Amino acid sequence: MIAAKNGILPVQNLRELFAEGAITAAREPDSDQIQPASLDLRLGQVAYRVRASFLPGRTSVEEKLNDLKLHEFDLSHGAVLETGCVYIVPLQESLALPNDISATTNPKSSTGRLDVFTRVITDEGRAFDTVPAGYNGRLYAEISPRTFPVLVREGSRLSQIRFRRGDPLVSDAELATVHDEHTLVNGGDELIGGGVQLTIDLKGEATGSLIGYRAKRHTSVINVDAKAAQHPLDFWEPIVNRDKPWLVLDPNEFYILVSREAVHVPPMFAAEMVPFDPLVGEFRVHYAGFFDPGFGHTGVGGRGSRAVLEVRSHEVPFIVEHGQTVGRLVYERMTERPETLYGEGIGSNYQGQALKLSKHFKTNV
Structure with a gap:
């Protein structure tokens, strides 16, 4: 059981959330999916092209998709997301959070550096990238490439989620x-x-x-x-x-x-x-x-x-x-010191960086 202390939950607590069923997924987490204070979120198998961005409000995301989707397609073997289009992809991870734990989401660094506009929405959500305390349901990624078309597939990780108890903001x-x-x-x-x-x-x-x-x-x-x-x-x-x-x-x-x-x-x-x-x-x-x-x-x-x-x-x-x-x-x-820190042999791409493009580009050219 996670100790009841206000703060951002570290990697060891995120593993506990998986063990306790507060975070569930169709398959086990990838070896590098859990970061020191965040969890990468994986795309599911199906994507939907939609007419426009939306917030569910009083309904579920699936109900909105029934009204707004233009077509759906499979991501099992990869698919290209075109610039200027809006897509909704159900994520592999679902949540059943305790009443004292909330979460926020953000694009991964590599996603932002490709100008892929990415936000996470929840059922009955009234704000993007915000998961209320006690939320029980699926997560969905809204994806809109702005500059480059991108190839994604089931399991691609464009977003990350951070869990917190209380208000740990430092004044x-x-x-x-x-x-x-x-x-x-x-x-x-x-x-x-x-x-x-x-x-x-x-x-x-x-x-x-x-x-x-x-x-x-x-x-x-x-x-x-x-x-x-x-x-x-x-x-x-x-x-x-x-x-x-x-x-x-x-x-x-x-x-x-x-x-x-x-x-x-x-x-x-x-x-x-x-x-x-x-x-x-x-x-x-x-x-x-x-x-x-x-x-x-x-x-x-x-x-x-x-x-x-x-x-x-x-x-x-x-x-x-x-x-x-x-x-x-x-x-x-943090609620406690993470067992691993950013850059400690966990595949961190941007430790010690200066001006740097995303990990997708060659550096020695």
Whole structure:
């Protein structure tokens, strides 16, 4: 039985949720599916193309699908999800949560870096990516590729879920104390307000150095389960420092940029990137937002890892400047230290990262 302590549940508690039947699935978890403070969610066998995104409200997702689905197709042997379309896929994992445990979901880092817009919905759900305490039912992924068509199959993992008891959010006053003790970020202005503020790096190492990528259009398909399979220049235009401390974001284009700050998540904390303020400009950071305990942690050989930013402008061109605040990192307490930390031999792809594309692209080219 999981100890009744407020906080984010670590890997050992997630295994207990499986053992107790609070999380169920048709087959056993994959060997690397349970992360230090989150669980990857696997696509099921069937996908539905739907007319539009929706929230179930007072009905089940299946009832909504009966009204909105255009066609259904099998994912057993893989299928391509096209850009500009909306798909609903029942997930393999179902929940029967205790009344004191709730959950939130987010795209996996690799999903966000491909500009695949992914959200999780529940039966009678009134908000995306939110699972109320005591929820008993199935989970569904809403998937809409924005830039690249993607090949997915049954078992592909695009989303992740984090479980919590109570409200473990660390206040700004507490966060300042934690920062003094553990150095949560360094290399920027180190501002705390609604979480640790993150700013954008548009200078890189020097004039002519790489500072980001802009996605190309009309590319080939990306297999979401294949690592280091694609040449980056087939999908991305490199952006270099041209001795200008600003960048014009073109409307509806997708960019990969990086924070000035190196981020550190100590073992007894988990973090999430959230929007800074929708009123500060005509752009959004496509925050694939979970940072697990141990991200950038010195105890596993790192000295902080940069936060990669998935950025998209809205309806008009918008200028972002070097050092401009683009997001906030909020921290929550763990119920206990995870048995394994991010980067401790568990296949973590982004430990010690700087500017980096998703795991699908070759690095030594």
